[in-house]
Amino acid sequence: MQIKLQKSLCPHGQEYYKKICSVFGNSILDESKNINRRKFAGIIFSDIEKKQKLDSITLEYVVPKIKEIAENKRKNKDVVIDAPLLFESNLDKYCDVTVSVVADKDKCIERIIKRDKITEEEAKSRINSQRSQNFFKINCNYSINNEDGEDIEKQIKEIFLSKENLSNESVIHLYSQGIEYLQFRRLLEYGDKIEHCFTLKDLDFNINYKSDNGESKSNIKNVLNDYKKICDVLKIDYKNVYKPIQTHSKNIKIIKDEKQGLYLPEFENVDGLITDKRNKILSLSFADCTPLYFYDAKKNIIANIHSGWKGTYQEIAREAVKKLKEEFNVNPENLICAIGPCIKKCCFEVSHDVMTMFYEKFKNICERENIIQESKSTDKYYIDTTLINKIILKEEGLKEENIIDSKICTNCNSNKIHSYRKDKEFSGRNTAIITLI
Numbered sequence: 001m002q003i004k005l006q007k008s009l010c011p012h013g014q015e016y017y018k019k020i021c022s023v024f025g026n027s028i029l030d031e032s033k034n035i036n037r038r039k040f041a042g043i044i045f046s047d048i049e050k051k052q053k054l055d056s057i058t059l060e061y062v063v064p065k066i067k068e069i070a071e072n073k074r075k076n077k078d079v080v081i082d083a084p085l086l087f088e089s090n091l092d093k094y095c096d097v098t099v100s101v102v103a104d105k106d107k108c109i110e111r112i113i114k115r116d117k118i119t120e121e122e123a124k125s126r127i128n129s130q131r132s133q134n135f136f137k138i139n140c141n142y143s144i145n146n147e148d149g150e151d152i153e154k155q156i157k158e159i160f161l162s163k164e165n166l167s168n169e170s171v172i173h174l175y176s177q178g179i180e181y182l183q184f185r186r187l188l189e190y191g192d193k194i195e196h197c198f199t200l201k202d203l204d205f206n207i208n209y210k211s212d213n214g215e216s217k218s219n220i221k222n223v224l225n226d227y228k229k230i231c232d233v234l235k236i237d238y239k240n241v242y243k244p245i246q247t248h249s250k251n252i253k254i255i256k257d258e259k260q261g262l263y264l265p266e267f268e269n270v271d272g273l274i275t276d277k278r279n280k281i282l283s284l285s286f287a288d289c290t291p292l293y294f295y296d297a298k299k300n301i302i303a304n305i306h307s308g309w310k311g312t313y314q315e316i317a318r319e320a321v322k323k324l325k326e327e328f329n330v331n332p333e334n335l336i337c338a339i340g341p342c343i344k345k346c347c348f349e350v351s352h353d354v355m356t357m358f359y360e361k362f363k364n365i366c367e368r369e370n371i372i373q374e375s376k377s378t379d380k381y382y383i384d385t386t387l388i389n390k391i392i393l394k395e396e397g398l399k400e401e402n403i404i405d406s407k408i409c410t411n412c413n414s415n416k417i418h419s420y421r422k423d424k425e426f427s428g429r430n431t432a433i434i435t436l437i
């Protein structure tokens with residue numbers, strides 16, 4: 001694949017400037033009859049209608065150019081276009097892939113003050129007139145957080161050339177401060193209320209690891225360090241993490257005023273956390289088991305559930321919804337459940353015994369849904385635990401459109417995600433995090 005970078009398509013030229021003057025008047029010109037960019041920016045960014053007017057003039061020039069590039073590219077090379085008004089102009093449909101390059105709001109303000117020599121107030125109104133970071137995360141295929149000094153062009157090319165990007169219609173694969181992680185597009189819609197993520201293989205949340213000579217060692221220092229890294233990226237305080245001692249149970253604990261921390265005795269034998277309190281970071285660790293993120297936007301309540309095959313068998317998803325209904329009077333129709341990456345039916349091979357256990361328990365479901373599949377070549381079976389969770393959630397009253405499947409199999413993507421099936425006792429752990437902010 002060959003890639004050519006098309007620099008910004010912001011139009012220049014006399015005709016374009018003439019048009020702008022005819023709409024906004026000559027008062028925007030300086031003494032040498034050039035547009036006074038600072039004055040003009042002051043007008044545009046303080047009045048949304050005027051900004052829209054400018055955008056529509058700009059698009060008249062940019063749209064034909066992008067269409068031309070898009071049509072020609074198949075004859076030549078793949079082209080990367082830098083187009084800030086891509087979504088406003090509906091031109092995104094001409095692109096095979098969209099990548100957003102975002103930065104923290106404060107950093108953006110700092111940068112444009114320096115670059116354009118404007119006041120803080122001017123910079124703020126300019127930034128506030130633009131789409132939010134989350135808008136781009138929800139709508140683009142990929143997203144890069146532009147930290148100072150990083151080579152964006154190089155990073156974009158790497159994403160295009162990499163076959164390891166896990167973005168799909170449900171999740172976006174993000175790159176920030178050298179760390180990769182996933183977020184659900186649907187949960188990003190509530191980015192002013194919650195923060196969440198699923199970490200990938202560059203971080204490890206397994207406190208016990210096996211050294212090369214088979215010795216079991218504590219990894220708590222590294223785990224703490226990795227919590228700090230991911231929490232810094234998400235702009236939340238790692239000191240607020242609650243991480244229970246998971247045992248594949250169906251026990252779910254509601255967090256009220258308990259002290260936070262990792263692997264605390266009062267959080268032993270706990271595989272799910274619920275809270276309606278802000279700044280309590282619910283974190284569970286996974287290697288093939290199913291993470292279930294719950295959010296009720298009406299009541300602003302979150303839950304984080306560890307549903308491995310044993311948890312799924314014990315119907316921990318049902319337990320979670322019941323607890324939310326009983327303790328918080330949640331209406332399940334308002335509940336969103338995002339099902340994180342886990343081992344999918346393609347790879348979850350089980351013996352006859354486990355298959356029989358599942359068949360006996362979910363007999364009714366098995367008769368109408370394709371949950372258990374017999375292997376064609378071996379005497380093994382494949383079980384669809386994601387489908388079981390989806391059915392349980394629907395039985396408990398969740399709407400189909402509020403159940404979001406990441407569609408990512410951890411074993412199939414074990415180059416990017418820790419997978420127990422792949423690495424056995426040497427496997428690390430991913431973490432699912434959700435918090436009210």
Ligand SMILES: [Zn+2]
Nearest residue numbers: 346347409412
């Ligand atoms: Zn798989």
